[in-house]
Amino acid sequence: xxxxxxxxxxxxxxxxxxxxxxxxxxxxxxxxxxxxxxxxxxxxxxxxxxxxxxxxxxxxxxxxxxxxxxxxxxxxxxxxxxxxxxxxxxxxxxxxxxxxxxxxxxxxxxxxxxxxxxxxxxxxxxxxxxxxxxxxxxxxxxxxxxxxxxxxxxxxxxxxxxxxx
Amino acid sequence: xxxxxxxxxxxxxxxxxxxxxxxxxxxxxxxxxxxxxxxxxxxxxxxxxxxxxxxxxxxxxxxxxxxxxxxxxxxxxxxxxxxxxxxxxxxxxxxxxxxxxxxxxxxxxxxxxxxxxxxxxxxxxxxxxxxxxxxxxxxxxxxxxxxxxxxxxxxxxxxxxxxxxxx
Numbered sequence: 001x002x003x004x005x006x007x008x009x010x011x012x013x014x015x016x017x018x019x020x021x022x023x024x025x026x027x028x029x030x031x032x033x034x035x036x037x038x039x040x041x042x043x044x045x046x047x048x049x050x051x052x053x054x055x056x057x058x059x060x061x062x063x064x065x066x067x068x069x070x071x072x073x074x075x076x077x078x079x080x081x082x083x084x085x086x087x088x089x090x091x092x093x094x095x096x097x098x099x100x101x102x103x104x105x106x107x108x109x110x111x112x113x114x115x116x117x118x119x120x121x122x123x124x125x126x127x128x129x130x131x132x133x134x135x136x137x138x139x140x141x142x143x144x145x146x147x148x149x150x151x152x153x154x155x156x157x158x159x160x161x162x163x164x165x
Numbered sequence: 166x167x168x169x170x171x172x173x174x175x176x177x178x179x180x181x182x183x184x185x186x187x188x189x190x191x192x193x194x195x196x197x198x199x200x201x202x203x204x205x206x207x208x209x210x211x212x213x214x215x216x217x218x219x220x221x222x223x224x225x226x227x228x229x230x231x232x233x234x235x236x237x238x239x240x241x242x243x244x245x246x247x248x249x250x251x252x253x254x255x256x257x258x259x260x261x262x263x264x265x266x267x268x269x270x271x272x273x274x275x276x277x278x279x280x281x282x283x284x285x286x287x288x289x290x291x292x293x294x295x296x297x298x299x300x301x302x303x304x305x306x307x308x309x310x311x312x313x314x315x316x317x318x319x320x321x322x323x324x325x326x327x328x329x330x331x332x
Binding site: 038039040042045046078079081082085086089090092093096097100102103104105106107110 | 202203205206209215216248249251252255256258259260262263265266267269270272273274275276277280
């Protein structure tokens, strides 16, 4: 009995160690992100965000109508370009906060409320968005580390998707 | 009496003068926009300095206008060091970062400004509060940049952004 409990505990802590966004993971994500992100280079931000959404829309055309208010059917319109900048900017803020967890939690609560207010947005959509990011990031950043990125990206999207259907 | 030809010549001269004014004397012109973008990227930093930069900005702002804390009750404005207000600070800096980064992309810039205008429309923010924010911003950015700070470029370009947010 004791042994069984011990094995389960050992297994579950092993699984947690693999999937949680550790401080080391966070620092590496910040490094990978900083290389592509700077206010000096607007074109980079839009290119990254536009590629992520192009990937998402190609894989899941059903989500396009969720972005009707920002002209999701025309990814080159100023409305959609500014939407791209907002999404990647929120990600930028969150990635930066990986080193201050309590502040990050407040930020994710705020982003979660903003998404609950949008009818049709589902928790599963964030899994799809995560896949698109994982396909785009290695193309633009140096020495991409998928496990660090995914652990911390999930830390952020799990917070945003909390409370979504 | 003006002949038709003189009149046409005068009208043409008028057009040319207007075009020149747009290109050469415009406040927050193309070159100023590039400089503000570069100086902002330097001040906002690549990471570690953002909390202290943002905290300085808001402490400076609330010293100028102590009553402004009341506008931020929802995000714990009476304690700038609280987690809720620190998160708010970074959202504001993020918004400013978006605007500045889009200074050289007019269509997207205008779309973003109208989005921010709609977010601020029903918050009852007096016009003078934008001036206070501007004064605080122009006070703390030079702490990061030293004597290279281009005050005129920042002043002119901040006005373009705040005019857009006021709607």
